[in-house]
Amino acid sequence: MTGVSRRVVFVLLRIGFGVLLTAASIGKILHPLDFAQAVDNYRLFGETLSRWAAVFMPYLELLTGLCLIFGFWQDAAVFINAVLMCTFLVLVLQAFFRNLDIYCGCFTPKGESKINALKIMENILFAAGSLVLWVLFRMHRIDKKSGRY
């Protein structure tokens, strides 16, 4: 992959993930109690911690998404994006293997699809994409430092 095409893929992925995170945060911001319930359903954090997650996470997603879209603080945003996507994958995987019959809560706090093989595939795709974005960002930075473009 040449430097320019790498840069195009990087920008497309960056904006794509930015839009994804921003869109995912809206429903959670508007219905934090439902989102807290969705987090609590994973049976990992307890009620109070789930509520803290519901207060904190949607705004982190929103800020990260906006940073990705507008190319602001890219280093931090790309890193948070990768961490978020990998965390979501781990959460969904553990719920699947524990046979928890729950809603994912990924994009809307309730009424979304339940955790199944398709949902896991979707999360693997997002996690892989976010890692690719992170690697591309590192390469992009190295290119920039070495003055290739």
Place this chain on the structure above:
Amino acid sequence: MNTFKRLLLLGCISLAAGLLANQFLNEGIPWRLLIPCKPDRFIKARITYFDAETAYRISSANPTVFVDIRPKTDFQVDHLSGAINMPFVEYFRKPSRFPITDKNAAIIVYGFEFGSKKARLFAQSLVRSGFAQVNMLYPGFSGWIQAGLPVEGRKAR
């Protein structure tokens, strides 16, 4: 600014924005619900869960106050007869607004859906505030309607 500082700043801004916005949002999480409580086993044991028919029978035989925790707009459409409206978020923002002062009053809390988590939290909070007879209508308002029991309000007419 290096990456670590940016990460820290993004985290702090998100937390501050979340805490602030949730105090003003209609369905926000009030700060009182963010404080860790003691284990709930004792509190939970003091709440009685009723199905719709039992709640109706008990409320017909004894003086009972139904507390509807749904938003005002839903309450105005229809509610259980004689119920008072105390929206969930409003209560947790200012518990002193709760209109019942008699700590021995028989109270039945209900939300909309079956096993409403909000209704359960509300009932637990009432027990913590010293109310002696706190009950919950477990099937919620939807279960009450499904059971064909009477309601009042605009829609009921």
